[in-house]
Amino acid sequence: MTQPASVIDLYDSLLAAEDERARARIIAGAFERLEDRYPELKDLATASGVRESELRLQKEIEQVRADLSKEIEKVRTELIREIEKLRADTSKEIAFGNQKILRWTTGLLFAQLAAIIAVIFGVGLM
Secondary structure (H helix, E strand, O other): OOOOOOHHHHHHHHHHOOOHHHHHHHHHHHHHHHHHHOHHHHHOOOHHHHHHHHHHHHHHHHHHHHHHHHHHHHHHHHHHHHHHHHHHHHHHHHHHHHHHHHHHHHHHHHHHHHHHHHHHOOOOOO
């Protein structure tokens, strides 16, 4: 049995077929030739397939967004904790520095006072 070359030949072959089995074979052969001629038809997307993929991608995007939001919040919390720790450490260092300055200033004031008293009472270099 020869395979039809065009749609008209396919129609004529189907009309001339002796029984349903022969017609089914002609139709199957036509599909096989179509698939051989256009192999990309097997990979052709349908509207429902595209919609299903779109919904799946939207769901994945939402999941990634949710995961990213959690990660951002976690990093934000860690940063706030680190900033607070740095503030506390800086405050301690400033307080320590202020104490050192106060000690030096107090010591210098006493030394200056002693020098002034020494000058006033004539104790000193002469």
